Amino acid sequence: MTVGVASAWMACGAATAPTKPTAPTSPPASAFLTDTVQSATGAVADVRELLGHVDPATHPDFVAIPTAWCAREGLMLRTEACSTFVAMAEAAALEGIRLEALSATRTFAHQRSIWERKWSRPRYMGWEGVDIARDILTYSSMPGSSRHHWGTDLDLHSLESDDFTHGEGQRVVAWLRANAEGFGFVEVYTEDPARTGYLPEPWHWSYMPLAEAFLAQLEEARARNELPAFAGFSGAELADSLGIFDAYMRGIHRP
Numbered sequence: 001m002t003v004g005v006a007s008a009w010m011a012c013g014a015a016t017a018p019t020k021p022t023a024p025t026s027p028p029a030s031a032f033l034t035d036t037v038q039s040a041t042g043a044v045a046d047v048r049e050l051l052g053h054v055d056p057a058t059h060p061d062f063v064a065i066p067t068a069w070c071a072r073e074g075l076m077l078r079t080e081a082c083s084t085f086v087a088m089a090e091a092a093a094l095e096g097i098r099l100e101a102l103s104a105t106r107t108f109a110h111q112r113s114i115w116e117r118k119w120s121r122p123r124y125m126g127w128e129g130v131d132i133a134r135d136i137l138t139y140s141s142m143p144g145s146s147r148h149h150w151g152t153d154l155d156l157h158s159l160e161s162d163d164f165t166h167g168e169g170q171r172v173v174a175w176l177r178a179n180a181e182g183f184g185f186v187e188v189y190t191e192d193p194a195r196t197g198y199l200p201e202p203w204h205w206s207y208m209p210l211a212e213a214f215l216a217q218l219e220e221a222r223a224r225n226e227l228p229a230f231a232g233f234s235g236a237e238l239a240d241s242l243g244i245f246d247a248y249m250r251g252i253h254r255p
């Protein structure tokens, strides 16, 4: 599981390589499942960044995923998540499995463009706002609530559930389910019946050593009433009644 670790660090932005790289190999599961989780690097982010108000292209904690592992250029992650993803992708490649990133960090503005494009679908003509929001929330997050804001989460291989039931997609997800947790990546939107929120997303993988710390940070900010209200997009006023924080943001599977 140590394949490519050194090259991974260089691949993920040598110019901004951290001084204390953390071996991205097999953290014990408990390392990212405690209530008081700290990332291996002790990462703490600005809460506004976690709500998507961040420019990963200029932020020192973000790097571009090497194009070899992307469907398109310019996909970015936080450095630790990126280097670990590259190590995982290299390990998968040795077994003939290609882990290709389709989407990684998305800003509030990017998520808002996705949300508004869906909100204005012709088929929603005449619908109540709450029904439009619920329908979009089948798979897409309200701006400000997406784990993609955090720089820890990736969509891999395909955005169609059916693609993971046969052929290459089935092999990809089987490999991930067998191996990703050893790298700290977890399938958060599973079929787990105890889970609320989005439908299952076999393509969405989250780097938990950072993501759990960031979710805990948001929960603490919320407990202190320091989390700003959702605003700036269609249906934002529905966020609380729809349970965006409790049902969706906290509606994740943990192994």
Ligand SMILES: [Zn+2]
Binding pocket: 148, 153, 154, 155, 201, 203, 204, 205
């Ligand atoms: Zn996703």
